[in-house]
Amino acid sequence: xxxxxxxxxxxxxxxxxxxxxxxxxxxxxxxxxxxxxxxxxxxxxxxxxxxxxxxxxxxxxxxxxxxxxxxxxxxxxxxxxxxxxxxxxxxxxxxxxxxxxxxxxxxxxxxxxxxxxxxxxxxxxxxxxxxxxxxxxxxxxxxxxxxxxxxxxxxxxxxxxxxxxxxxxxxxxxxxxxxxxxxxxxxxxxxxxxxxxxxxxxxxxxxxxxxxxxxxxxxxxxxxxxxxxxxxxxxxxxxxxxxxxxx
Numbered sequence: 001x002x003x004x005x006x007x008x009x010x011x012x013x014x015x016x017x018x019x020x021x022x023x024x025x026x027x028x029x030x031x032x033x034x035x036x037x038x039x040x041x042x043x044x045x046x047x048x049x050x051x052x053x054x055x056x057x058x059x060x061x062x063x064x065x066x067x068x069x070x071x072x073x074x075x076x077x078x079x080x081x082x083x084x085x086x087x088x089x090x091x092x093x094x095x096x097x098x099x100x101x102x103x104x105x106x107x108x109x110x111x112x113x114x115x116x117x118x119x120x121x122x123x124x125x126x127x128x129x130x131x132x133x134x135x136x137x138x139x140x141x142x143x144x145x146x147x148x149x150x151x152x153x154x155x156x157x158x159x160x161x162x163x164x165x166x167x168x169x170x171x172x173x174x175x176x177x178x179x180x181x182x183x184x185x186x187x188x189x190x191x192x193x194x195x196x197x198x199x200x201x202x203x204x205x206x207x208x209x210x211x212x213x214x215x216x217x218x219x220x221x222x223x224x225x226x227x228x229x230x231x232x233x234x235x236x237x238x239x240x241x242x243x244x245x246x247x
Contacts, residue, residue, distance in 0.1 A: 070126075070130060070145060070146055073154070075147050075149055075154070077097060077100070078147065079098070080095045080111070090116075090152070092111065093111045094109075095156075096108060100144060108159040108161075110159045110160070114151075117152075122153065129146050132155075139198050139231060140202050140205065141232035164222055165222070166219040194227060198229040198230075206231070213231065215233065
């Protein structure tokens with residue numbers, strides 16, 4: 001999984017990790033006319049991409065748009081910080097992304113790479129990019145765009161600082177105790193209700209878009225600051241990328 005013009009932005013930390021340039025991000029355009037779009041824009045139309053069957057999600061034909069404008073992000077504006085996870089078909093990195101938000105010079109993002117370069121994998125990649133571009137809600141992980149200049153193909157998502165909900169009670173829990181045992185603090189009933197309400201709101205939105213997630217689980221719900229929870233892991237995110245976004 002989008003922040004500002006694309007959704008809410010994650011605030012970048014001041015730590016100076018050893019960062020490695022991934023190569024290049026610039027903003028695309030959502031205007032309907034390709035002649036009005038700059039050279040950094042990539043148009044991905046569902047009419048030009050064959051439908052790839054995927055058991056993890058279903059979208060009604062009535063919701064398919066003839067043309068979806070997916071933001072193209074330049075590689076030289078993406079700077080990797082560290083690896084977050086790895087799956088059989090690609091890795092997920094924490095990165096800094098420049099020129100993505102008009103309010104901030106850089107923001108933290110989660111970068112997914114597609115290791116497999118087969119034709120089918122590329123079709124799945126482009127199909128999911130279009131699908132994610134059309135999903136915009138406060139409780140759906142924000143999708144910023146793609147980088148398709150060269151391999152590996154890249155998707156750029158909102159970075160959720162505290163990882164997935166499945167690990168909320170682990171050693172890296174959002175809610176840690178202050179004592180010497182450093183034990184995670186149990187969620188209160190009010191907090192659990194707050195989490196459930198956020199997930200339900202995200203699912204109601206997906207239903208309104210005629211979209212069925214089909215793999216809703218705590219591992220696919222990501223946690224940000226102040227116990228903000230968003231649903232992620234759509235389509236190819238489930239099949240191609242690691243189910244564990246964050247280690």
